[in-house]
Amino acid sequence: MDTSLPAHARARYLGGRIHLRDLPGWTTVSTSPFTFAGESGGFFVVLRFGAMVGVGTRPEEEDRVLAAVLPLVVPREHSLADESVALEVGDDYHEGVRPDGSIQLRGLDAQRAQVVANALAKSAVLGHYEERVASVFDRVEALATQLHAATVPASSRDLLRQIGESLLIQTHMVGRVEVNEKPEITWDDPELDRLYERLALEFELADRDRALSRKLEVISEVAGTYLELLDTRKSRRLEWYIIILIAVEIVLILWELFGMK
Template sequence: MPSTSAVIAIAPEAPTLKAHALLLGRRLDLRSLTHVEPLAMNPLVVRVSGGGRAVLMRYGAAVLFDVAPGAEASFLQLLAPCVREPLATPETETLEIVIDSTRGDLMERDRLVLCDSDAARLQVVADVLGKSVLLADQEAQVARAFDRIDPLAEELHRHGRGARRARHLIRHIGETLLIQHRLVGRAEVGDKPEVIWERPDLERLFLGLEAEFEVRERQVALERKLTLINDTAATLLDLLQTKRSARVEWYITILILIEIVLTLYQLFVRGPGG
C-alpha cells in the first residue's frame, strides 16, 4: 500500500508592534523640530532613527510605534528641546497591535487588530492614546485640587465661614480654567481627529478605541469635578468679598458716627464759638 503524506499548511504568525504613548510636557513646539522629515501631518508623523514611527501632538504627547527601547531613549532626547514645561514623571500608556490584512480594524481583548499600519491608522490610534495619557494627568491634577478645596468647604460647613485669602481661591479658579483649556482648547478631547474627515472609513476604528479607553466618559467626569471645584471656590470667594464689603460698610458707618459725635461736641459742649 503506497504511503501518503499530508502537508499541513501553518499560517504565519501575524506581525505585532507596540504603541507607547507618553505625555512629556504641557506643549510640544513642533515648529522647532526642523531636522526630521514628516511622513504625515495633523498630527505630525515622523520616522524614528533606528526603526519605527512617532506621532507628535502639540499638547505634549508623543506616541511611538514599533520603536526599540534604545531608539526610543535617543528619540526622546532629540525631542527634549521641543518640550515646554516638561513633566518630572511622564504619563504613559501602552497598547499591543496586531497587523492582519485578513481582518478588519477591531479591539480583541487587550490588543488592537489593524488590517495594515498605514500613517492614517496610526494617527487615529495615536489620537486616542494621546488623549488618554492627557486625561490621566489631568485626573491626577483634579484629585489634588479636590484635596486642597475640601478643607475649605469643610470649614464653611462646620464654622459658617470660608477661606480668609482671596488669592488661594482665585488660584483654584484659575487652575480649573487652565485644565479646561488644555482638554478642550489644545487637545480637543471629545472631537474627532482631522484625519477622519479625509478617511471616513477610519471612524469605526476611532469610535472603538475611544470607547475602549473611555475617553468621553472620563472627559464628562472631569468636567463635573471641575465645575464643582470652580463653584466651590467661587462661592467661598463671593462670601469672602461679601464679608469684606460688610466690614468696609461698618468702617464707614463708624466714621460717620464719629464725625456726628465730634460735631455735636463742638455745638453743645464747647459752644458755637469754642
C-alpha cells in the first residue's frame, strides 16, 4: 500500500440496493462481497445493501469509483451518508481500535479490508437511518402530545406515510443490512472474527440497532393508535349521517301523512 498519504477507510451509503452485475469490468479479488484492488493500493468493497467502502484508497480514486457506482443504485438517496476512520498498518500491531478511534491492522489484505468495510458500512447505514428516524420520531412525538390533549387533527394519509416509512426502514435493516450478522469471511477465521467483534463494539452496532428498532416500534404503535382513532371518528361521523338521514326520512313520511289529512 502507498503510504505517502495518511491511510483511511471511508464508507458511503448510497441507497437501497446496488446492482452488482452491472458494475464496470474491474478485476475482482472477491465477488461476495464485491471487492477489487485500488490503483494506488488498498481495496474497494461494494455491498449489495447500498454501501461503497474504500479501505486504504486515495480520495481522487474514490470519487471516480463513486461516479461509476452511483448510476447502479436503486433507489438512490438524495444525500449520501459518509463515515470515515483513520487506518494504521503495521506487522507488530495489535489489531483493533486505538483510543483515538483509528483502526490498527497487521496488514491490509482483501480479507481485512472486507471486515473493516462491513463494520464501517453498517455504521454509515445506521447513521443515515438514525437521522431519518429522528425527524419522523419528532413528528410522532407531536402526535402523542396531541393524543394526550385529546385532539386528533392529523390526516390518515400522513399517518399511513409515517407507518410505511418505518416499515420500509425495518425491512431494509433486517432483510438486507443484517446489522447483527457477522460477515461470512469471519465464520471460519478466528483472527478476522476477533477483529470484526472489536470494530462492531467500537461502532456500537448492536446497541444502535436496538435503539433504532425500538424507535421504529414506537413510531408504528403511536401512528397506528392515532389511525385507529381517526377511523373511529369517521365511523361515528358516518353513523350520525345515517341517523340524520333516517330522521329526515321519518319527518318527510310524517309530513306526508299529516299533510294528506
